[in-house]
Amino acid sequence: MLFTGTHIHKLDRKGRVSVPKRFRATLDHETFAGIYLYQSHKENALEGCGESHMERIAASLDDLAMFSDEADDLADTILGASHMLPFDGEGRIILPPELIEFAGIDDQVAFVGRGRTFRIWNPDVFKPLQDASRTRTLNRGSTLKLKPLSDTPASSRPAAATGTAGPDDEGATG
Amino acid sequence: MLFTGTHIHKLDRKGRVSVPKRFRATLDHETFAGIYLYQSHKENALEGCGESHMERIAASLDDLAMFSDEADDLADTILGASHMLPFDGEGRIILPPELIEFAGIDDQVAFVGRGRTFRIWNPDVFKPLQDASRTRTLNRGSTLKLKPLSDTPASSRPAAATGTAGPDDEGATG
């Protein structure tokens, strides 16, 4: 199951916040009942994921770090600076003060789904950025090139986002 | 099975609307019994699809989002803005107020099939647009170029390309 949608929850005075039920459901099969959080490299937000995805990141960085200084830095900033946050009985986590400060979070927390990962924002920061994303997407006429369906070989055609849409992607009518 | 046809249903005072039986049948095999909805990027409408299609969108964005600002925008406006809406026992969903407002929906809801996806409109808004679309298609003399049967499994690969679009063009944004 995917992380989707935007869910705004409250940060209580103990620094706890409920992880959306839908997100918890996505993590149901993980052996570790909780999430991993680390600071985003390009946004004023936190990146979050489950255990299996974190292991995938680790594996990728592991391979790359041998050859690339950049990957080496990433290993430090992702693996070294990530927080492993277990759920309490009610499905909440405690947001570390360091991360609260980094994301500029006040009393509200926005969980924003991104498929296999999610981000955590101050909702007041995220909303205008999302609006800007929508405007840019509209202006450039972006069309997402979908990966081939599962019954076609995945190797044949990598996904790619085009700069401009075709002349008209309306399906043919009658 | 595909999403086809236009079906107009009523929005009740609880914000619920029945998803057309035909559409539900199309989603029968999905593990998640419900639909995903997000705001269209170019129309005053909502884009809808089932879980597997949303997975396909996520997979297409996933690897890319790390490097492309454009894919990043799409992740925010599709994955981050989509609503996962489960069916109740009667096959209804609850339309979130945010989406009702965006689509300018009053008390009636038009479900319009688009193959593997569908759109949701205020019928009063959609009708004139549909008429205009038909007129344009007639004037343009568009011809639908069918894909060869061999690489078109009936279960998953309907024809969708217009005379001007490339054979593999398939937009996820509208």
Place this chain on the structure above:
DNA sequence: TGGGATTTGATGGGGGTCAATGGGAATTGA
């Protein structure tokens, strides 16, 4: 083929359940 009977999909509404939240008690560790 027609008209009544039956099934099924769409709609309305009430109430129980559960997710989100807040706070206190118990436990742990320094």
Place this chain on the structure above:
DNA sequence: TCAATTCCCATTGACCCCCATCAAATCCCA
């Protein structure tokens, strides 16, 4: 012993399950 963390329970309000009704399509049999 004190502070911080974890566990537990209580509240509340939104959501989901259930049932009841209605309309429309389908079926059935003469």
